Amino acid sequence: MSLLVDIRHRLGALDLEISFRAPGGVTALFGRSGTGKTTVINAVAGLLTPESGRIELDGEPVFDTRSDLSVPTHKRRVGYVFQDGRLFPHLSVRQNLTYGERFARAKPRASLAEVSELLGISDLLERRPGGLSGGEKQRVAIGRALLSRPRILLMDEPLAALDSARKAEILPFLERLRDHTDIPILYVSHSVAEIARLATTVVVLEGGSVARSGPAEHVLSDPGMVRQIGVRDAGAVLPATITRHHNDGLTELSVSGGRLFLPEMDTAPGTATRVRILAHDVILSRALPQGLSALNILSATILALRDGDGPGVIVQMQCGEDRLLARITRRSADVMALQPGDHIHAVIKSVSIARTDVGAG
Amino acid sequence: MSLLVDIRHRLGALDLEISFRAPGGVTALFGRSGTGKTTVINAVAGLLTPESGRIELDGEPVFDTRSDLSVPTHKRRVGYVFQDGRLFPHLSVRQNLTYGERFARAKPRASLAEVSELLGISDLLERRPGGLSGGEKQRVAIGRALLSRPRILLMDEPLAALDSARKAEILPFLERLRDHTDIPILYVSHSVAEIARLATTVVVLEGGSVARSGPAEHVLSDPGMVRQIGVRDAGAVLPATITRHHNDGLTELSVSGGRLFLPEMDTAPGTATRVRILAHDVILSRALPQGLSALNILSATILALRDGDGPGVIVQMQCGEDRLLARITRRSADVMALQPGDHIHAVIKSVSIARTDVGAG
Amino acid sequence: ETPVTVFAAASLKSALDELAATYADPVHISYGGSSTLARQIQHGAPADLFISANAAWMDVLEQDGLIVAASRRTLLTNRLVLIAGPDVDPDLTIEPGFDLAAALGQDHLAMALIDAVPAGIYGAAALRSLGVWEQVAHRVAQTDNVRAALMLVVLGEAPYGVVYATDAEASPDVRVVGMFPEGSHPPIRYPAAPITGANPAPAQAFLDFLLTPEAGEVFQKHGFGLPGDGA
Amino acid sequence: MSDWLGPAEWQALALSLWVSFFATLLSLPFGVFIAYALARWQFRGKHILNVLVHLPLILPPVVTGYLLLLTFGRQGAIGSWLYDNFGVILAFRWTGAVLAAAIMAFPLMVRSLRLAIEAVDPKLEQAAATLGAPRLWVFVTVTLPLILPGLIAGSVLAFAKAMGEFGATITFVSNIPGQTQTLPSAIYAFLQVPGGEGSALRLVVVSVVVAMGALLASEWLARRAVQRIAGS
Amino acid sequence: MSDWLGPAEWQALALSLWVSFFATLLSLPFGVFIAYALARWQFRGKHILNVLVHLPLILPPVVTGYLLLLTFGRQGAIGSWLYDNFGVILAFRWTGAVLAAAIMAFPLMVRSLRLAIEAVDPKLEQAAATLGAPRLWVFVTVTLPLILPGLIAGSVLAFAKAMGEFGATITFVSNIPGQTQTLPSAIYAFLQVPGGEGSALRLVVVSVVVAMGALLASEWLARRAVQRIAGS
Numbered sequence A, B: 001m002s003l004l005v006d007i008r009h010r011l012g013a014l015d016l017e018i019s020f021r022a023p024g025g026v027t028a029l030f031g032r033s034g035t036g037k038t039t040v041i042n043a044v045a046g047l048l049t050p051e052s053g054r055i056e057l058d059g060e061p062v063f064d065t066r067s068d069l070s071v072p073t074h075k076r077r078v079g080y081v082f083q084d085g086r087l088f089p090h091l092s093v094r095q096n097l098t099y100g101e102r103f104a105r106a107k108p109r110a111s112l113a114e115v116s117e118l119l120g121i122s123d124l125l126e127r128r129p130g131g132l133s134g135g136e137k138q139r140v141a142i143g144r145a146l147l148s149r150p151r152i153l154l155m156d157e158p159l160a161a162l163d164s165a166r167k168a169e170i171l172p173f174l175e176r177l178r179d180h181t182d183i184p185i186l187y188v189s190h191s192v193a194e195i196a197r198l199a200t201t202v203v204v205l206e207g208g209s210v211a212r213s214g215p216a217e218h219v220l221s222d223p224g225m226v227r228q229i230g231v232r233d234a235g236a237v238l239p240a241t242i243t244r245h246h247n248d249g250l251t252e253l254s255v256s257g258g259r260l261f262l263p264e265m266d267t268a269p270g271t272a273t274r275v276r277i278l279a280h281d282v283i284l285s286r287a288l289p290q291g292l293s294a295l296n297i298l299s300a301t302i303l304a305l306r307d308g309d310g311p312g313v314i315v316q317m318q319c320g321e322d323r324l325l326a327r328i329t330r331r332s333a334d335v336m337a338l339q340p341g342d343h344i345h346a347v348i349k350s351v352s353i354a355r356t357d358v359g360a361g
Numbered sequence C: 001e002t003p004v005t006v007f008a009a010a011s012l013k014s015a016l017d018e019l020a021a022t023y024a025d026p027v028h029i030s031y032g033g034s035s036t037l038a039r040q041i042q043h044g045a046p047a048d049l050f051i052s053a054n055a056a057w058m059d060v061l062e063q064d065g066l067i068v069a070a071s072r073r074t075l076l077t078n079r080l081v082l083i084a085g086p087d088v089d090p091d092l093t094i095e096p097g098f099d100l101a102a103a104l105g106q107d108h109l110a111m112a113l114i115d116a117v118p119a120g121i122y123g124a125a126a127l128r129s130l131g132v133w134e135q136v137a138h139r140v141a142q143t144d145n146v147r148a149a150l151m152l153v154v155l156g157e158a159p160y161g162v163v164y165a166t167d168a169e170a171s172p173d174v175r176v177v178g179m180f181p182e183g184s185h186p187p188i189r190y191p192a193a194p195i196t197g198a199n200p201a202p203a204q205a206f207l208d209f210l211l212t213p214e215a216g217e218v219f220q221k222h223g224f225g226l227p228g229d230g231a
Numbered sequence D, E: 001m002s003d004w005l006g007p008a009e010w011q012a013l014a015l016s017l018w019v020s021f022f023a024t025l026l027s028l029p030f031g032v033f034i035a036y037a038l039a040r041w042q043f044r045g046k047h048i049l050n051v052l053v054h055l056p057l058i059l060p061p062v063v064t065g066y067l068l069l070l071t072f073g074r075q076g077a078i079g080s081w082l083y084d085n086f087g088v089i090l091a092f093r094w095t096g097a098v099l100a101a102a103i104m105a106f107p108l109m110v111r112s113l114r115l116a117i118e119a120v121d122p123k124l125e126q127a128a129a130t131l132g133a134p135r136l137w138v139f140v141t142v143t144l145p146l147i148l149p150g151l152i153a154g155s156v157l158a159f160a161k162a163m164g165e166f167g168a169t170i171t172f173v174s175n176i177p178g179q180t181q182t183l184p185s186a187i188y189a190f191l192q193v194p195g196g197e198g199s200a201l202r203l204v205v206v207s208v209v210v211a212m213g214a215l216l217a218s219e220w221l222a223r224r225a226v227q228r229i230a231g232s
């Protein structure tokens, strides 16, 4: 299961030239407003015909200007979850969900009942979209796309219109989707938190072309990406394994550089997962700190210090096999005389690792 | 300049019974979706007629069921900034801005030129709303409301539709408005960060009635409000005074409990301001920590510990004359054997105090 | 019994309806303007018998070979009258040069279209031959059929009108000022003829019935003249 | 009320209802197709098509009737072709009255439908395409249900117009009782008779009542369709 | 082309243009008011008003003309009142032709306007009220400019319909060359005489060309108005 995009297209003042390969899992398209994310997704869906290039789904070309091929949308078998839901207002939830069924080449991998269960919409089947909350609508849209047995799921800011409570409601479903089906997902979002939680691959667009692409861990932990990602969202993503659930509500995880405590997770011990540690949530200490309320302290070696725009400095560290980022003031860096190669302790408040930043992967 | 609202109204399943008094400055209406915030604002504007009650602007009643009074909207002189802008699409920006001018009882306090300058829209005057970005639109909407010389500004989630870059663009204008005009503002928002930055008074609505109201510092720092505000947004707001700008880009402030360092602020020394310290950004330490990259350490006395839903505990502290909140794990609280009355050090990363959380007031 | 389909000028409706009701076989009568009906017959309308208020259109059909020319008869004649409305006190005698213009004053003379509808054509001819046309031409209000002209007078919108004697006869609300002299306009004739190739026998039978003296009495009752009357 | 109208008048009423109903039904698929083309497609001759559709509105009805006679009469290009190939005769039949009424009501129907179609968000149609539905299926299952209120309004308007159509009908199919004599033709015939105004008025009242019922029913149906879409 | 039409025909054309123009202009304010009431207000008798507006569409035109004569004729209730109080005479005048054309075109205009008004977001009108603008001012400065495309479309449709109106006009104001002889009356007259078809066809072509021009102009104007609103 993979996607290849290699297209050129002119849109108003913007010259798009976009080329990337998405392996399985969730590939996030990330970039500022107007960099061409929706355009790429529409090209994959066949709703927009690029001027030239080639798009392959599972190795099978669906668009190729050299052989003058452009498979019409309804034959591409893409499941598109639009930002605005686009449920059919005149059909019940059940009818919306089964709309694509008759065109699916094979039986859907999961039945209507299973998908409704997965998405928590079993009780809504006989209602009409008009009466649903924003979060419910979006879950129905996801179920509808899934049940058409697509070869790929395209999601264009599926959560952007929702408030944070609704987002929190849907994110787990997207994780289950990623983990329990083998459908690749192309996911557009402005939210680093969402991407960190979901994406296996990140493609960063800038001004109509691909600025950087690669595994999520690498791209998001790259200090060179701080500008694109934004100072407050910069951070590192570390692979982790769940070791144990403690009965005071904490879950213990092991990362290559040590162990971490997180608020209770409902995943079984032994499960591989990822944690995200924001650069500004990390405090550095030369000595091993004592008597602090922070539970998580990792040992690390400084790799590099980079000045930011303001009074801050980004400190990149090696922590076990992983990279860690910290954002501290220039003054602290000077007072502590931090140098590449120094050994250091990274203090991380357990509760500052957001629940939404943890995902299986 | 003040507003009195005391209304009862039935809306579908919701029984509204809302009564509060807003002094000058910014009064924030805060509450979940569907608690009646828009309804209140519409009642003040005269776009909705409550079943009974009384609304006064500046001591003058504009609605009163006992005397059967309901001043029509266009005579109430409220400036309403709608969530969706609602600029007149067929008029230029200049025509939009001056639309209310002919009805203003007196010359606007500020001229078109001054307001445009304040809002940074002087260069857009001859354009039509269709071509403006979301942030520009919203600023024009604010200018339009201002120039109609209203007795009060009503703002219903004026920033909700904007991405964070646009929000950051507009917030300073709202602050200037609050600080440089004497028009009271009734402000609806879901965002605690926005409210903390702007509000002088906070009115918390819950299920159709006022759950809590009072000065922003008190309401937002109240550990009892953690549930309404949300765990990740809970924190304390402290009055502060700017003491000094250091040449490494840090600004020093004094709070009643000590001093704090923040990334450079462009406000003159001596200015009174407010800082917000999120509960989850505070680490507690028995001993005065040494060699940490965190610059801000305040001494405090524990007032109370409250259990949350998860493995967290909210620790309320007295810090000088102010209250401070910290959110730590139950486990840490136990290990450190925290008790009310204990002296403690609160470690706060300077960079974790967001720029948007600082405002003059 | 074979139903007969008759295409007849609309002005014949009251008389023909009465006669058809007494006829043994069913008769379907389609009433309309003579021009409309004639043109429809040209385009193959399922008419068996055509009764026109207008010889010109019957001539056209005869040239086209659409009627059984040998069976063409003049069924009826009619006269033109000058009528006055209910509130008008007419002091006029129809004679050459009579002062219709003065009687009209600023008001209108109601007539059917003077270039297109037979009643209008005849009326204009009569007024011309009496030498009054020039004075009244600009005060003529023309309607699309003669009934509408009558209605204008009935409603008092126009004080005077030129209509068929039959129309005036049937309308209690108008006063007949006078009849136009026979020679002042071409004779008004209602030709009738079976349509070629249609249903000649029943059509002929019905035409024969209309030509009987009993039928003639009915027509006369409605104000028509019979060709024998010296027209 | 059965005493109030004579048998010929009942017949005219029944025929008018019948003809108007069929005219509406007949023009509906064409109307939907042309309205869709005008609303959604760009093609050469679009303006011409638009004017052509509006023509019956612009021309005096008699002219439209005459043109119909020339085209669909038994000697007319299409009329003779229809007769030779299918044995179909339109002129002077109730079928012809249906055609005349349909043509006259067509511009009204197309305008209503066009506006309704323009109001349907093409994004919903795109969404259906991504689910694998071919164009025609999308049209039937998404577009059509969504334009239902406009379709009802347009149909009833066309029906009302058809009930009142006179000039084109009498010119094209004449005024043969029981065959082509519709309510308006009967009204016309009464107006030709001295003292027929009363009878004409009776028929006018009947047609107003029918059209009024249709309009009210349509408003009600359209509201229901809107509510159904808005959802409970 | 001046050879192609005779002087009387030129006169009929000029009069038709004039009458249609005035009919459109005259009905516009009423149309806007009634369309606004139907679109935005709830009141008793709304359904009746709606049916009343549609009546000229439903009734055979001759009947409408007859009713006009009864009401606005010199003996009619309103007609005599107009004459006694203002010296205004409609019967047999071009002014009457304007009235007839306006009434016949009215339903089409109101429908277009009503849809346009329903499409205006009441929130914009509310926004104007919060800025201190009284209702009428809001209507003139906000609603009206926003319905401009619909207003243009409705006006041109009404104009086209007025150009083709015959039955009601000739019944109400008859046919007085130079005063009330419009293009459709001239066409009708030609069709009554054997061999007049050619001349009738010439006039039909003229009226189609005029209406076509008006329709094309309206599509262009409406597009411009929409673009103006969308903004540069």
Ligand SMILES: Nc1ncnc2c1ncn2[C@@H]1O[C@H](COP(=O)(O)OP(=O)(O)OP(=O)(O)O)[C@@H](O)[C@H]1O
Pocket: A011, A012, A013, A014, A031, A032, A033, A034, A035, A036, A037, A038, A039, A040
């Ligand atoms: N039809 C069009 N004509 C001209 N320019 C267009 C058109 N459609 C899109 N654009 C421009 O192309 C660029 C890319 O648009 P696109 O919608 O793909 O951006 P995006 O990355 O999805 O942005 P966002 O995050 O705001 O959704 C934008 O600058 C947009 O203004």
Ligand SMILES: Nc1ncnc2c1ncn2[C@@H]1O[C@H](COP(=O)(O)OP(=O)(O)OP(=O)(O)O)[C@@H](O)[C@H]1O
Pocket: B011, B012, B013, B014, B031, B032, B033, B034, B035, B036, B037, B038, B039, B040
């Ligand atoms: N016309 C109406 N009929 C019935 N219920 C209504 C109506 N308008 C609003 N409501 C209900 O009244 C409640 C209050 O609505 P209101 O818009 O004031 O909420 P809000 O606090 O502004 O919410 P949000 O944060 O989502 O904007 C909601 O539950 C809403 O569903």
Ligand code: MOO
Pocket: C009, C010, C011, C012, C032, C033, C034, C035, C053, C054, C112, C117, C118, C119, C145, C146
């Ligand atoms: O009988 Mo006519 O042909 O209507 O004047």
Ligand SMILES: [Mg+2]
Pocket: A037, A038, A039, A156
């Ligand atoms: Mg996009």
Ligand SMILES: [Mg+2]
Pocket: B037, B038, B039, B156
């Ligand atoms: Mg609201």
